[in-house]
Amino acid sequence: MICLDLHKTFKTTGGGLTLHLQTEVPKGSFVTLYGPSGAGKTSTLRMIAGLLKPDEGILLVEDVPWFDSSRKINLRVQKRQIGYVFQDYALFPNMTVRENLEYGCPEDSEISIDELLEFMELGQLASRKPQTLSGGQQQRVALARALAQQPKILLLDEPLAALDYKFRLKLQDYLFRIHRDFNFTTIMVSHDIGEISRLSDLVLVIEEGRVVRQGTPDEIFGNRQISGKFRFVGEVQGIEKHDIIYIVSVLVQNQLIKVVAQPSEMRGINMGDKVMIASKAFNPIIYKID
Amino acid sequence: MTDWQPLFLTFKLALVTTLVLLIVSLPLSWWLVHSRSKIKPIIATLVSMPLVLPPTVLGFYFLLAFSPGNAFGSWIDRWLGIQLVFSFGGLVLASVIYSLPFMVHPIQAGLAAVPSSLNEASYVMGKSRWTTLWRVQLPNIKTSLLTGIVLAFAHTVGEFGVVLMIGGNIPGKTKVASIAIYDEVEALNYASANLYSAVLFVITFAILLLVYLINGGYLKRFWK
Numbered sequence: 001m002i003c004l005d006l007h008k009t010f011k012t013t014g015g016g017l018t019l020h021l022q023t024e025v026p027k028g029s030f031v032t033l034y035g036p037s038g039a040g041k042t043s044t045l046r047m048i049a050g051l052l053k054p055d056e057g058i059l060l061v062e063d064v065p066w067f068d069s070s071r072k073i074n075l076r077v078q079k080r081q082i083g084y085v086f087q088d089y090a091l092f093p094n095m096t097v098r099e100n101l102e103y104g105c106p107e108d109s110e111i112s113i114d115e116l117l118e119f120m121e122l123g124q125l126a127s128r129k130p131q132t133l134s135g136g137q138q139q140r141v142a143l144a145r146a147l148a149q150q151p152k153i154l155l156l157d158e159p160l161a162a163l164d165y166k167f168r169l170k171l172q173d174y175l176f177r178i179h180r181d182f183n184f185t186t187i188m189v190s191h192d193i194g195e196i197s198r199l200s201d202l203v204l205v206i207e208e209g210r211v212v213r214q215g216t217p218d219e220i221f222g223n224r225q226i227s228g229k230f231r232f233v234g235e236v237q238g239i240e241k242h243d244i245i246y247i248v249s250v251l252v253q254n255q256l257i258k259v260v261a262q263p264s265e266m267r268g269i270n271m272g273d274k275v276m277i278a279s280k281a282f283n284p285i286i287y288k289i290d
Numbered sequence: 291m292t293d294w295q296p297l298f299l300t301f302k303l304a305l306v307t308t309l310v311l312l313i314v315s316l317p318l319s320w321w322l323v324h325s326r327s328k329i330k331p332i333i334a335t336l337v338s339m340p341l342v343l344p345p346t347v348l349g350f351y352f353l354l355a356f357s358p359g360n361a362f363g364s365w366i367d368r369w370l371g372i373q374l375v376f377s378f379g380g381l382v383l384a385s386v387i388y389s390l391p392f393m394v395h396p397i398q399a400g401l402a403a404v405p406s407s408l409n410e411a412s413y414v415m416g417k418s419r420w421t422t423l424w425r426v427q428l429p430n431i432k433t434s435l436l437t438g439i440v441l442a443f444a445h446t447v448g449e450f451g452v453v454l455m456i457g458g459n460i461p462g463k464t465k466v467a468s469i470a471i472y473d474e475v476e477a478l479n480y481a482s483a484n485l486y487s488a489v490l491f492v493i494t495f496a497i498l499l500l501v502y503l504i505n506g507g508y509l510k511r512f513w514k
Binding site for chain 2: 106
């Protein structure tokens with residue numbers, strides 16, 4: 001269990017932001033921080049990691065205080081046993097893939113670097129330097145490196161944001177398998193609702209430095225009144241009015257889907273909105289594609 | 291009969307100065323990049339001063355400060371047994387300060403260009419600042435280090451004003467090549483002056499060329 005109650009005020013030219021986060025994360029869960037940019041998601045990760053010092057508050061990890069302003073406790077980042085995958089991956093350019101993993105690996109480690117390289121399908125690339133790898137490969141190295149540390153908590157800062165759709169799916173698979181096999185608490189920052197629904201048990205919606213809602217992905221993004229068999233999340237790309245109905249173009253993953261909508265349904269929906277398309281009863285066509 | 295002493299002395303001075311500078315500049319550059327202290331602008335200014343100040347000004351104040359007739363100079367003489375005026379030790383100290391920006395600036399720029407996430411990644415992996423410096427920061431600023439070393443070395447070789455003011459012109463002790471050249475010209479020994487000059491010209495050209503080749507990656511291409 002991770003209990004956190006942290007305050008931090010940032011002074012910026014735009015007026016500043018006050019973070020006040022209060023939440024509990026069960027051990028072994030996969031948590032996503034979701035919210036608009038500048039809401040304080042990355043800062044939250046950095047405070048948990050010990051890279052950013054909160055002004056006041058308390059952070060307990062399995063009953064061990066990592067930060068407690070009233071008792072002047074601030075466990076150094078080096079002592080926190082955290083795996084952190086940075087947005088830019090932060091792979092060391094002077095080391096090969098294998099050396100990157102070995103650098104973070106504790107001496108009494110139970111994890112074998114070779115097994116880890118195989119698990120992440122990096123065996124072929126072990127002696128390459130990071131700058132010669134593709135984005136997806138670098139991402140896997142960054143993940144493998146974080147795992148080599150045998151962390152208690154894995155922190156992921158929009159790890160898949162820079163990748164194309166195909167790689168995303170593959171890496172989401174990896175993430176899911178790793179989280180299941182290695183069994184630690186994972187906290188991820190993400191904007192991708194599909195990704196969040198697939199991976200996480202708990203979503204914390206953060207707005208202006210506060211947790212405004214929390215729940216399972218279904219509770220947060222789903223509409224519980226629809227018991228749909230098919231559900232997709234997408235973004236509105238176009239709205240055309242035809243007599244009394246609307247034709248809405250929605251980008252779902254990498255496909256543009258046209259949906260017919262009633263004027264009553266279209267109330268409050270604008271271009272660029274995130275929407276959910278669901279269908280209760282219809283007859284899908286199924287055919288083999290290979 | 292050519293006297294090789296001044297050339298030998300020049301390269302000895304440059305070598306010692308560069309070594310001392312490397313040891314001094316690493317922590318200083320690290321501090322200049324990472325510190326948030328209020329006196330940082332003042333220190334940064336002092337480090338850069340030798341770039342704009344005439345060497346004679348620097349030499350003049352060294353001469354005053356280190357003179358045994360002066361409180362500071364006599365204190366050093368009495369307690370440490372070192373006489374800094376008209377001695378090799380004094381030359382080294384003056385050269386270190388005179389060439390400081392040439393070593394500090396490249397290293398500082400190199401360290402500042404290392405993404406902060408690399409350092410943070412290293413800390414997250416449980417590594418201390420010291421380990422991070424040796425294993426992550428320095429290996430990633432090799433070109434800056436090389437540039438600093440070579441510029442400091444070459445700049446010390448080319449020194450004249452400071453050396454003349456504080457070292458004088460003592461053969462075998464403080465008479466470096468640049469001063470010897472001036473001396474020989476004054477004595478109308480153009481042949482000797484030409485020899486010293488040519489040697490300095492060729493050696494500094496070769497050193498700088500090597501750096502540009504290495505930093506430009508030409509040598510790697512050639513070997514592969």
